Amino acid sequence: MRKFKFFTSFEKEEKWLGEMAKQAYKFTKKSFWYEFEPATTTDTTIKMDYRTFKKQEDFEDYCALFEDSGWEHITGTKRSGYQYFRKTNEKGNEDIFSDTVSKAGRYKRLSDMWMSLVSLLTPIFIVLVFTNSIDEEALLNPKLLYYTPGLWEKTGAEFWKAFLFETPFAFFRGFFWVLILMMIFLYLIFSIKANVQYQKTQRD
Template identity: 55%
Template sequence: MRNYKVFTNLEKEEQWLSDLTKQGIRLEKKTWLGYKFRRDQPEAATIKMDYRTFKRASDFEDYRALFEDSGWEHISGTKNSGFQYFRKADTDGSKEIFSDVDSKAIRYKRLSDLWALLACVYAIVMFSLIRSESIDPGAIFNPKLLYYTPGLWELEGEAFWRSFLFETPFAVFRGLMWLFFPVVVIATLYCAFKLKNQYNRMKEGDLRI
C-alpha cells in the first residue's frame, strides 16, 4: 500500500502519520516522494520524525540507540536517507523526541538546505542543456520552434495538416520535457524558501507553523 505526498510542515506530517496509525495503517518505509504502508491493528501511537544523515554506520546506530533508550522505536530511515521516523513504543517514554526548540527547528534548516541544493543542481543541468542547444528557451514564446519538420509552415492544405498533426504529439512531448526543468527549479526553490521561513519562525518562538 503506497501513498504519494509531500510535506513542508513536519508537524502536519507527524500528525497525519499518527492519525493513520490509529486507523490501522502503519508506516513501513519513507521514499523520496511517498510512503509505503501496511495494514495492522489500530494503535494509539505517536509518530515523530527527524532529518539527519550520517557519515559512519556506527554514528547512525548510536543515534538510533539514543532514541530507543528514551522509548522511541526507529521505524524508517537509513544512514544516508536523511528522513528518520520514530514511533512511541514505550508508554513511559517522552512525548517529544527533542529536548529543546533549537533541536526541533534545525530539521527545517537541514531540509531547506537540501531543497536549495537540488534547485542548484537542476538549474545547472537546465543551463547546460540550453547552452548545448538541447533546449531552446525561445519555444516558450514561439511554440513553432517545437516543430522540426522542414518547411512545415510553408506547406498548405492537406500536406500541411498531415505533417502538422503527425508531429504535434512529438512537439507537445518536447515542450513538456523542456518545461520540466524550470518547473522543478521553481518548485524546489519554493520548498527551500518555505522550510527556511518555518525554521526562522520556530527559532523566533512562533510554534504555529
C-alpha cells in the same frame, strides 16, 4: 495499503500519520509513497527528524540513541534524510527533541537540502540557455520536434502508432528545459518554506 502524500511541514505530516494510526493503520515504510498495514493498536505517536549520514555506523548509533530513549526507528536510511520514529515507551519523552534548537534544526537541514538541489540544477539550465539548446519556436509549433518522415501525412492507425511512439522523445527534446526550470522554482519554494518554519520554530 499505499498512500501518496506530500508535506512541507513536519508537524502536519506527523499529525496525518497519527490520524492514520487512530484508524488502525500501522505506518511501516516511506519511499515515493507511504506504506501501511493493519494494526491492533490505535494509540501511536510518530515523530520525524531530517538528517543524513556519511557512515553507516554513525546512522546506526543515531538510531540506537533514540531507541534507548524509547523511540523505535520505523523507516529511513543514512542517505534518505527523512527519519521516522514510533514511541515505544510510555514513560519516555513526548517528543524526540529535548529543546527548541534541536527541533528547529531539522528544518534548517531540510532547507539546505532543497537549496543544494537548486544550486545543482541552476548551472545546467544556464548551460542550456547559452548553448541555444532551448528552441523557442517549438513552444509555438510543437510539430517541429517530431522527426519521423511524413508523420503528418499519415492517417488512421499508422499515424497514431508513429505519433505515440515519438511523442516522449519529442517532449524530451523540446521541453526538458521546462522541467528543469519547474524543478528549480519548486525546490526554491520548498527551501524558503522550510527556512520560514525554521525561523518560526526557533521563536516558539
